[in-house]
Amino acid sequence: MGSTRLLLYAARRILLIVPVLLVALFLTFALTRIVPGNPVDRVAGPYISLERRAELKHIAYLDRPFYEQFALYLRDLSQGKMGTSYTTAQDVSKDLRQRFPATFELVTYAMLFAVAVALPLGISAAIKKDSWIDSIARAVSVLGVSMPIFWLGLMLLYVFFYFLGWLPGPVGRTGSAIRFAEPITGFLTIDALLKGDFDLFLKAVQALILPCFTLGFVAMAPIARMTRAVMAEALQSDYVRTARSLGLPFRVVVLRHALKNALIPILTITAAVYGYALGGEVLVEIIFAWPGLGQYSYNALLSSDFPAIQGFVLLVTFVYMVIYLALDIATAALDPRVKY
Amino acid sequence: MALLEVSDLRTSFFLRSGELRVLDGVSLEIQAGEVLGLVGETGSGKSVTAYSITRLLKQPGRVVGGEVKWDGRDLVRLWESELEQEIRGKEISMIFQSPREALNPVITVGRQLTQVLRIRRGMDRREARAEAIRILKSVYISDPESRLDSYPHELSGGMAQRIMIALALSCQPRLLIADEPTTGLDVTTQHQIVLLLRELRDRTGMAILLITHDLALAAQLCDRVAVLYAGRIAEMGPIGHLFRSPRHPYTAALLASRPRLGLQGDILTIPGNVANLMRPPGGCRFHPRCPNATQVCAQQQPPLEPMDPGQRVACHNPMPQRQELAASG
Amino acid sequence: MAVEERNLIAPGAGLTAAPPVVGRFSDFVYQLRGNPATFAGLFIVVVIVLSALLGPVLARYDPYAVDLGQSAVGPSLAHPFGTDQYGEDILTRVVVAARLDLFMVLSAVGASMLIGVALGALAGFFGRFFDEGIMRSQDVLQAFPRFVFAMAVAWALGPGIVTVIVATAAINIPGYARLMRSLMLSVKETQFALAAVAVGNSRWRLLWRHLLPNCLTPIIVLSTLQCGFTILEAAGLSFIGLGVRVPQAEWGVMIAMGLQDFLQGHWWIYTFPGLAIAFAVLGFNLLGDGLQDILDPKRRRV
């Protein structure tokens, strides 16, 4: 019944993303051009001849006026090209594609972990206000937003790798130098299982534990806090009292009546946390030498790899906006009161 | 034997600034098939009485004393799980002051109804749907099939209240507690809801506890009326007696303050302020506002005592009985 | 609607236009007493401010005294927090760093407050294309994940104290602008704003004398919470080398120094600066949450 309208709404929202993305792209582009000095000069160092420099600048369109550079960048982008990275010497889009799965796997598991803990914790805290579980929920939420994520990662590494020796150190996705031939899904854990390589699966899981926990713990805090607040409000609502007055079991009242109402703010905060995790993830990847986008962007920043920086910011912003798009559509689907 | 017997019910809200004694010894009983009205000013504790009976008080309220006898069982001391499985919905159900907020905004009317039927009456999907349609018809909802797909915000106030009544009836309770079922509705709709409630009572034989501050509404529906003042029953008796010859000064004031014209008696105004429940006046809680007050009123709480046939009054200096009534009764 | 809520994760999300509680100081103290967490937050913030003010006076060592003979020594009586690779005393550096970190954070939050409040007030007060233009520009700013945006700005500006301030200020502006706009819209409708116009006050005077003071409470709460977030982000920038650089005594930089020595097991180099950050952020968060409870009439202690 409402599904066609929902589809139309989704289409409209997707179209609306384009102008914002263009402006964001322009901003990023402008940012990389206002940096003093020509990037080639900044990167090339003194031992490269002037002719070679001019040639490099020409390839990167850096000898043209600003607006032309932007137009050319857009043209290349429409063909899936994002310029050649100064450090890897291949197209940035290819770099990003290679590194995306590592990041995606890490962030996905971290978010799953965060939600899997925060939701029950927040709900129990809302049900039993001022109980021990409520105290735990509060402690988690205030500690999670107070700890620097990179420090938490270091402390965990010290305890579980250096001191106890239980988990692998900061050496990336497998905890060893094994490289995986051709990815199927890009998720190392899933690919290993698909190929029946149980040993690799275990290694991948072990390597994931600490970075996932680090990122997940920080992401958990706001979700648990929001869940507690909205569930507490929902449980005190009139419609919950109605459900109880009809003798519906408490489990049904909590999960099907209260939670269904609380879901929208919880989803919203989760999306916001996801965006936050995209930033925190950079720091986590640096600590754990995780071969993903964060690590890539870090190296790009250190070596002033302009096309790479631009590509990274663009991709992350795009992902961020897609998440919000998904959220808006989910909200529209979940809440009959939203007009669209 | 009475269907429901409430005796000396005490309920408090525990605020940080202290204990708010909202109910201070409420006693009343309802016979099977009877409509009992519970009237009183705003804040007198009518809703709290209703929620105390089925233990649905919101935080930080708690029943602190008294008994609620139902079939020989004391609901105050029953396990929450027993209350949930055996009493709520099946024996006693409720309809609420603001129907649209009482319905879950993100679940369709049909689902809310069939969910109850499936969980509480063990029906399967098909049976539940058929039964839901039947119940909606019985509360005079036109085109019930398509109404099942509506969300509460798409309903008018009167429609929402009918849905609420349908929900409350879904498990065929023996007592319906109706907390101001007509506030917020326009006059025509109010009238329709009143007719519906009366018809349901006649058809199903269920008892109704009708909570209202609308005396005209009470007069239309009730067999007996209990008057609540600051968490205590001031007077209780058959509607005719009570309205024609009120014995408690508070009831008399209530009746006197009622607008004379028209059906509605919405706003009750009696000189003085409603009692402060944090530090209630000693003795009779009405004494600071009472024209009949004497020395003893400030010191001793008057017990609820039988006076005229079927009428009980808690007052040291009751109003005189009206002549015509004395002659006839 | 999502755009409005986009910064939920950001400090002070959900702050609404509550009429201020113009309270007496004694009332404030009463509210504080019933709220030990807030009290703890206030205490922590006071400790941080004191060490920022008095740190250099109290310190037993020079924070930049290189002593390679004492390189990376674990905690001892002479050096309770140990020393770093250069033999600098970590306790001294942690205490002294409070000044720099607090300076950067307060400057950033102050700057973003001035700009954001001005933008939001203009948008809310004048409406129309002012409103559209300003709010859409805030949308674009918020299209980037917070930290990634700060990273990009910091990189473009090159390392330094000013960079940290500008980058962290930039990401906080939309929060203020949105809050201020919604406050403006609701306060504008109130009786007393209408009354002030009726009495013949000019619009500017109305804005300055009547509307702004009424928006103060939520702004204070938001700023307190922003301080906590900004400490984390400033330290994060310095940690990855885009902010303040070695050998500055700054908490993020000190953790980065610890990272270099991680495999040697010199845990004290990064543990104590990290604790200092967590402690400071905790203080601002507890205080901010508490202020929200105390100043919001709906959530007050009764």
Ligand SMILES: Nc1ncnc2c1ncn2[C@@H]1O[C@H](COP(=O)(O)OP(=O)(O)OP(=O)(O)O)[C@@H](O)[C@H]1O
């Ligand atoms: N959740 C609560 N927290 C604190 N006090 C409450 C709460 N609910 C009710 N009370 C107190 O109990 C008293 C009685 O409330 P109740 O809702 O029973 O009044 P009422 O007679 O139903 O009035 P109305 O006609 O307005 O519905 C009120 O004075 C109120 O102060």
Ligand code: SF4
């Ligand atoms: S007991 Fe006294 S104060 Fe109370 S109602 Fe009767 S006369 Fe009035």
Ligand SMILES: [Mg+2]
């Ligand atoms: Mg009521």
